[in-house]
Amino acid sequence: MFGTKTSELAIYLESTDAQVVTSKIQNLDSIRITFTPTWAKSEEMYYVSISENGVNGWRDLPTKYVNNTTRYAKLPSAGDYHVRIKKKGTNVYILKIEYFYIDLSGCPNCFLYKPE
Secondary structure, three states: OEEEEOOEEEEEEOOOOOEEEOOOEEEEEEEEEEEEOOOOOHHHOEEEEEEOOOOOOOEEOOOEEEEOOEEEEEEEEEEEEEEEEEEOOOOEEEEEEEEEEOOOOOOOOOOOOOOO
16 A cells, blocks of 8 residues: 655555565665654564565565664575565555665676575
Protein backbone atom coordinates (compact mmCIF):
# COMPACT_ATOMS: atom_id res chain seq x y z
CA MET A 1 0.00 0.00 0.00
CA PHE A 2 1.28 3.46 -0.83
CA GLY A 3 0.63 6.25 1.63
CA THR A 4 1.89 9.72 2.42
CA LYS A 5 3.93 10.90 5.32
CA THR A 6 5.04 14.52 5.66
CA SER A 7 4.24 15.29 2.01
CA GLU A 8 6.45 12.45 0.75
CA LEU A 9 5.36 9.31 -1.05
CA ALA A 10 6.04 6.25 1.10
CA ILE A 11 5.34 2.53 1.22
CA TYR A 12 3.09 1.91 4.20
CA LEU A 13 3.30 -1.55 5.76
CA GLU A 14 0.07 -1.74 7.73
CA SER A 15 -1.59 -5.17 7.58
CA THR A 16 -0.32 -8.19 9.52
CA ASP A 17 1.47 -9.82 6.57
CA ALA A 18 2.33 -6.67 4.59
CA GLN A 19 5.50 -6.92 2.52
CA VAL A 20 7.38 -5.49 -0.43
CA VAL A 21 9.27 -7.83 -2.78
CA THR A 22 11.59 -6.57 -5.52
CA SER A 23 12.37 -8.11 -8.86
CA LYS A 24 15.79 -9.78 -9.06
CA ILE A 25 18.68 -7.33 -8.59
CA GLN A 26 21.94 -8.42 -10.19
CA ASN A 27 25.24 -8.33 -8.28
CA LEU A 28 23.50 -6.97 -5.17
CA ASP A 29 25.95 -6.23 -2.35
CA SER A 30 24.03 -4.24 0.31
CA ILE A 31 20.81 -2.37 1.10
CA ARG A 32 20.00 0.84 2.98
CA ILE A 33 16.42 1.54 4.15
CA THR A 34 15.10 4.88 5.44
CA PHE A 35 11.89 4.62 7.46
CA THR A 36 9.60 6.42 9.87
CA PRO A 37 8.36 6.72 12.64
CA THR A 38 11.61 7.50 14.42
CA TRP A 39 10.26 6.60 17.88
CA ALA A 40 10.06 2.89 17.05
CA LYS A 41 13.04 0.59 16.75
CA SER A 42 13.20 -0.73 13.19
CA GLU A 43 14.13 -4.24 14.32
CA GLU A 44 10.63 -4.34 15.86
CA MET A 45 9.04 -3.04 12.65
CA TYR A 46 10.28 -5.15 9.73
CA TYR A 47 12.46 -8.00 8.49
CA VAL A 48 14.82 -7.67 5.53
CA SER A 49 15.28 -10.94 3.62
CA ILE A 50 16.86 -12.13 0.38
CA SER A 51 15.99 -15.02 -1.93
CA GLU A 52 17.54 -16.25 -5.17
CA ASN A 53 14.17 -17.09 -6.77
CA GLY A 54 11.77 -14.68 -4.99
CA VAL A 55 9.47 -17.51 -3.88
CA ASN A 56 11.19 -19.55 -1.19
CA GLY A 57 14.54 -19.90 0.55
CA TRP A 58 14.25 -16.47 2.18
CA ARG A 59 17.19 -15.61 4.44
CA ASP A 60 16.85 -12.80 6.98
CA LEU A 61 19.64 -10.22 6.96
CA PRO A 62 20.98 -8.57 10.09
CA THR A 63 20.76 -4.78 9.85
CA LYS A 64 22.73 -2.01 11.54
CA TYR A 65 21.71 1.53 12.38
CA VAL A 66 23.20 4.29 10.22
CA ASN A 67 21.16 6.87 12.15
CA ASN A 68 17.77 6.91 13.92
CA THR A 69 15.81 6.55 10.65
CA THR A 70 18.13 4.44 8.49
CA ARG A 71 19.26 0.82 8.67
CA TYR A 72 21.95 -0.88 6.55
CA ALA A 73 22.26 -4.55 5.59
CA LYS A 74 25.37 -6.10 4.03
CA LEU A 75 24.72 -9.35 2.16
CA PRO A 76 26.85 -12.37 3.10
CA SER A 77 28.04 -12.50 -0.52
CA ALA A 78 27.19 -10.39 -3.55
CA GLY A 79 24.84 -12.05 -6.01
CA ASP A 80 21.53 -11.96 -7.87
CA TYR A 81 18.74 -11.66 -5.29
CA HIS A 82 15.16 -10.63 -4.72
CA VAL A 83 14.73 -8.46 -1.61
CA ARG A 84 11.74 -8.68 0.72
CA ILE A 85 10.85 -6.19 3.43
CA LYS A 86 8.14 -7.69 5.60
CA LYS A 87 6.23 -6.14 8.48
CA LYS A 88 7.18 -7.54 11.86
CA GLY A 89 5.23 -5.52 14.41
CA THR A 90 4.66 -1.78 14.43
CA ASN A 91 3.22 -0.12 11.32
CA VAL A 92 5.99 1.49 9.30
CA TYR A 93 6.45 3.92 6.44
CA ILE A 94 9.39 3.11 4.16
CA LEU A 95 10.60 6.39 2.70
CA LYS A 96 13.58 5.18 0.68
CA ILE A 97 15.24 1.90 -0.30
CA GLU A 98 18.74 2.10 -1.75
CA TYR A 99 20.41 -0.88 -3.43
CA PHE A 100 24.18 -1.14 -3.80
CA TYR A 101 25.63 -3.57 -6.31
CA ILE A 102 28.96 -4.50 -7.80
CA ASP A 103 29.32 -2.79 -11.17
CA LEU A 104 31.21 -4.97 -13.64
CA SER A 105 30.46 -2.80 -16.69
CA GLY A 106 34.02 -1.44 -16.75
CA CYS A 107 35.46 -4.95 -16.91
CA PRO A 108 33.77 -6.92 -19.72
CA ASN A 109 35.99 -9.99 -19.19
CA CYS A 110 35.48 -10.10 -15.42
CA PHE A 111 32.88 -12.16 -13.60
CA LEU A 112 31.52 -12.18 -10.07
CA TYR A 113 32.62 -15.26 -8.14
CA LYS A 114 29.61 -16.72 -6.31
CA PRO A 115 30.57 -19.56 -3.94
CA GLU A 116 28.09 -22.44 -3.79
